[in-house]
Amino acid sequence: MFRRRGDRYVATFAVDEVRVLHKVASEVVGLLTDGFDYSDPVVGRLFPEVYPEDTEGTEEFRRYTEGDLKTAKIDQAGAILAALPDESGGEVRLDAEAAEAWLRALNDARLAMGVRLEVKDGTDLGTELDDAIAADPTSSRVFQLSVYAYLGYLQESLLNALVEG
Secondary structure, X not given: OOEEEOOEEEEEEOHHHHHHHHHHHHHHHHHXXXXXXXXXXXXXXXXXXXXXXXXHHHHHHHHHHHHHHHHXXXXXXXXXXXXXXXXXXXXXXXXXXXXXXXXXXXXXXXXXXXXHHOOOOOOOXXXXXXXXXXXXXXXXXXXXXHHHHHHXXXXXXXXXXXXXX
């Protein structure tokens, strides 16, 4: 998918890929701007407790860092939205800074989806997807697991392109 061309990281996206990436990045922005709530497990995963045994320390740390962290995560998701071609698909060309932002935003999106899908470190994604397809091939879980896997593939291809340079 992503390849290095000179000082750019380039990928071509089909119509459906653009739609999925737009939706995912928009949902991350929405999560971080609408009703931000630390009791939401997704928010907790994106902003883990720095001092799990020290509630006061964690709250104080959040008070000083939350705004900057939220802004950075919103900007990173915004980097995806800004670079995506229109809905007819097309090429994305990222400089090194934008590629790093994409990596962080893709990671945030995967973390959020992983919480909602109950994907753990040891989860075999292929087995999860096979089980979901066997239960109901038209289910939203099949689609969501497929998007989760796609985001991982995209993240890995971008990381490989960055490492090659």
